[in-house]
Amino acid sequence: MSSFPKARKSNITNVSVTPEKWDAYPEVSRSTLSDSTFINLSSATQISTSTIANSTLEDLPNEAKIKNNNVSHSQVQDSAIFSSQIDRSKLENCTVTDSVVNKCTLKGCIVDPRNRVERTTASATKFMGAKVVNRSQLEDSDILSGSTVERCIVRNSVVAEGAVCDRTKMDNVAVTRSRVDRSNLSNCDVMDCVMDRTTFGWMTLRYGIWKNGDLVGRTSTTEEVVIKPRTKPMQKSADLSSSSTAEPLPVAQPLRAASPMRESGWKAAEAAGEQLDDSDRINDSLSSEDEESTDDELIGAGSKSKPKAKPTAPTVHINRPASITDVHDPPPPYEA
Structure with a gap:
């Protein structure tokens, strides 16, 4: 059979249509198809508001529609199905949209989110x-x-x-x-x-x-x-980019007191002697103040006599040589 007429409110049973090229593509509406096979369909095929049972539909492109049908115990391949009830059928490489799929086997199919399986x-x-x-x-x-x-x-x-x-x-x-x-x-x-x-x-x-x-x-x-x-999971790209571009915070370094540069040789010796002279003068002034304070404490509060001043020993300054000398130091400057 090379052509299939328009079928409306019809019962189609045990019909196989498998031509290489159709003369006229079927248009089925409000009908019942059972034990039938349709192959090499095109976008001109329209099957709507029908019941398809124990049948095979193949190569129905997305432009064609199986719409508002009840499909049961059938095999549907390479087809697009819209707004249909599909029970106990085998769907292969199909696109199912806005349909109910119940107790079916699906292989290579895409089911629209609005479907119920x-x-x-x-x-x-x-x-x-x-x-x-x-x-x-x-x-x-x-x-x-x-x-x-x-x-x-x-x-x-x-x-x-x-x-x-x-x-x-x-x-x-x-x-x-x-x-x-x-x-x-x-x-x-x-x-x-x-x-x-x-x-x-x-x-x-x-x-x-x-x-x-x-x-x-x-x-x-x-x-x-x-x-x-x-x-x-990996971090977000934004987090990674921000972490990679951020510069590390500077580490706070402890403050150190500036130490005087060490003089070498005879210069070091003179500097050491001057430091010793200053320390001796400070020690002498402290000792004299201590003696005066002790004398004031010993004199009673009602005494009107003035304390006698004690003679103080003359201060002797001693220049101590530096403990470390350098053999390679230049000689001291000549003094006339």
Whole structure:
């Protein structure tokens, strides 16, 4: 059959149309299609407000629309589906928009955020080859490669390679080839593990079996269980740039008293002698003041006689040679 007429309010059963090139593309509305196959469709194809059962639709481009239909027990490939009810069907490389997908197998599909996949609320999520997604809440996540997610809350996560998650809360988690039941995971990488009623955060886990938070075994006979902290995310670019351009604060240095430069040779000797003379004069003045104060204390308060002045010994100044002399110093200047 090379052409297909317009069908309205019709019942189409056991029809296979697989031409290389259509003479006229089908337009089906308010009809029932069952056990039929349509291949090599184009943008001129319109199937709306119909029931499609046990049928195959292939190569339906995005310009064409399967709209306001009930699709059940069918295979839909390379097609765009809008505002439809899809039950127990197999979707491959399809774009599903504003539809309800129930108990279906999806492979290479993009599901619009407004769709419901088996009683599931999804937002900005890709289902590519998901096996079952049931009664879950998903946000910014990817369900890939035959994985199963049931009654879970999933945010910013990836479930892949046949992983099975049931009644689990996941936030920023990657789960591959694992089974996770009734657990709470946050910022974790899980691979080849089995978890039951366990809570982990910021961890990388491999080849372990956990029950009620305890490690009870391993899933591999050749690999050891891996339990290590997950690498923290990098800092923001703004923080890195500000930290790299900021100059280090200057370190406060302790203040030091300026020490006089040491004179060498005979100059050092003269300087040392002058320092000794000054110290002797200070000591003599202090000793005389001490003697006067002691005499005043010994005289009574009612005494009117003046104290006799005691003769003081003349002060002798001694010039001491410097303790250190330099052999290579020049001779002292000649004095006439």
